Amino acid sequence: MSSFGDASPPIALGALDGRYRSVVAPLVEHLSEAALNRMRVHVEVEWLVHLTDHHVVPGVRVLSGSEQAALRDVVTHFGTDEVAELAQIERETVHDVKAVEYFVKRRLMAIAPDEADRGLAELIHFACTSEDINNLSYALMVRGAVMSVWLPRASALVDQVAGMATGLRDVPLLARTHGQPATPTTMGKELAVLAFRLRRQLARIGRxxxxxxLNGATGTFGAHLAAVPLADWPSISRSFVEGLGLTWNPLTTQIESHDWQAELYADMARFNRVLHNLCTDVWTYVSLGYFAQVRGQGSVGSSTMPHKVNPIRFENAEANLEVSNALLDVLGSTLVQSRLQRDLTDSSMQRNIGTAFGHSLLALDNAGRGLAGLDAVPAAMDADLDANWEVLGEPIQSAMRALGAQGVPGMDNPYERLKELTRGRRITQGDLQTFIAGLGLPDDVAAxxxxxxxxxxxxxxxxxxDYLG
Structure with a gap:
């Protein structure tokens, strides 16, 4: 039997890099191993520029504008050749961040080759521990993935749901509580509830x-002060971190505490769970015939039953949301823990961020396509309403209560009287009208x-x- 493990190009182990690659491909630019290394190069380059621009180390010249542009161009054009070169360096260093340091030094030597500039290369990764580079890189990567990929896709889906809610604003629907017929509503209102919930979570994620x-091996600026004791290192660190567009954390151990990641992933997981709720509700509406799935799209619902059009988009979305949430939950719970000043559980854990985002993105795609393939069937909703006149027991007994409170005679025990009429059996419009006529209600209320x-x-x-805005 031949081996798939030696195939070239390599065969994907997971579905995201195989079957669903086209959907999640935008995340590769932000959350892949290559994206991590590109962002590490970016942070190393910007740290060197920051140190020289601010004359932090006495006697070190400032990089010229053309030299800075050339270094930043290394980041801009970081591609497959650079990935391969970095991998070769890492095979020698057996350390990923050290390999990035040597990679940037090579580029600096090519940009500023004079012997006098060789000392400048020692400011690459100056006073940094690996986590100084990694935490900033991950923060930039996750922010990019959220703001450029996930949030726009999620917002588009919520707008799609809100648009459906507006379109179905006035379409009556028999509500079900505990699976039983209940006070009628409209399909638009029920979809609006879900859109409103989803938008709240997006607002949290957007904030x-x-x-x-960037504070060294145990968060004390120890090496920084030992090397350049007169520099205001906390201020230098803060201006650098904020210059990257991040929020500066002044108090850490060797690692940034990752609490912000846990908060973000909790909000994303909550969004996923509300979306899961939408998928199960819409699936149920499809099963009740309230939505018809668009035919003629070339899909096969069943390999044996030709009539079927399965709600596969919603079922696929549910599965991917569950996988995403399992990963988001374990990321959030693990990343906030660290033994004393440092352990490496977070390093391995963070390599799964892309997978968590990928399954959520895939669910967004499935849910969006599922919703786009639906046509409302008001006639089916009307049929269920017409078959459940007993739901009008609620307004009748409520009107009787209000009249009884106003002193109108004969309005006693309204709930019990309606329960006797309606519970456990179907009634007709005629049954209700006969009942109403015998209550002695004021004429206007009876009418x-x-x-x-x-x-x-x-x-x-x-x-x-309309509260959706």
Missing amino acids: ADYLGK RLSAMTPRTYIGAAPELV
């Missing part, structure tokens, strides 16, 4: 802080309740949709 630190149908008993549901 996320991305923290970073209003007699005219009510399950389809019109929707309260303020349509107007509530």
Whole structure:
């Protein structure tokens, strides 16, 4: 039997890099191993520029504008050749961040080859521990993935749900609580509830802080002060971190504490869970016939039953949301823990961030395509409403309560009287109207309740949709 392990090009082990590669490919620019190394190069280059621009180390010249541009150009054009070169260096160093340091030194030597500039290369990775570079790199990578890829996709999906809610604003729907017929609503209002919940989570994610630190091996600036004791290292660190667009963390051990990551992933997981709720609700509406799935798209619902069009997009979304949340939850719980000043559990754990984001992104794609393939079927919703006149027991007994509170006679025990009429059996419009006629209600109230149908008993549901804005 031939071996797939030696295939060239390599065969993907996981679904994200295989079957679903096209959907998650935008995340590769932000959360892949290559993206991590490119961001490490970026941080190393900017630290060198920062040190020289601010004359932190006495006697070291400032890099010229053309030299700075050339170094930054290394980051801009960091591609497959550079990935391969860095991998070759790492095979020698057996240390990923040290390999990045040597890679940047090579580039500096090519940009400023004079012997007098060789001392300048010693400011690359100056006074840094690996985590100084890594924490900043991950913060920039995650921020880029959220702001450039995940958040726009999630926002587009929520807008899609909100658009459906507006379009179905006035379409009556038999609500179900505990799976049983309940007070009618509208399909638009129920979708609006989900859109509102999702938007709240997006707002939290949009306000996320991305923290970073640069303070040495145990967070004390020990090496910094030993080398250049007169420099204001906390201020230098703060201006550098904030210059990268991050929030400076002044108090850390060797590692940045990762609390911001746990907060972000908790918010993303909560978004995922609300989206999972949407998928299961819409799946149920499809099963009830309230939505028809668009035919003629070339899809096969069942390998044996030709009539079927399965709600596979929603089921696939559910599965991917569950995988994403499992990873987001373990990321959040593990990353906030570290033995004393440092251990390496976070290093291995953070390599799974891309996978967590990838499964969420794939779910967004599936849910969006599933929603786009639906047509509402108001006739099916009307049929269920017409078959459940007993739901009007609620407004009748509520009106009787209000009249009884006002001193109108004969309005005693309204709940119990309606329970006796409606519980455990189906009733007709005629049954209700006969019951109403025998209650002794004021004429205007009797007329209003007699005219009510399950389809019109929707309260303020349509107007509530407008709160989406």
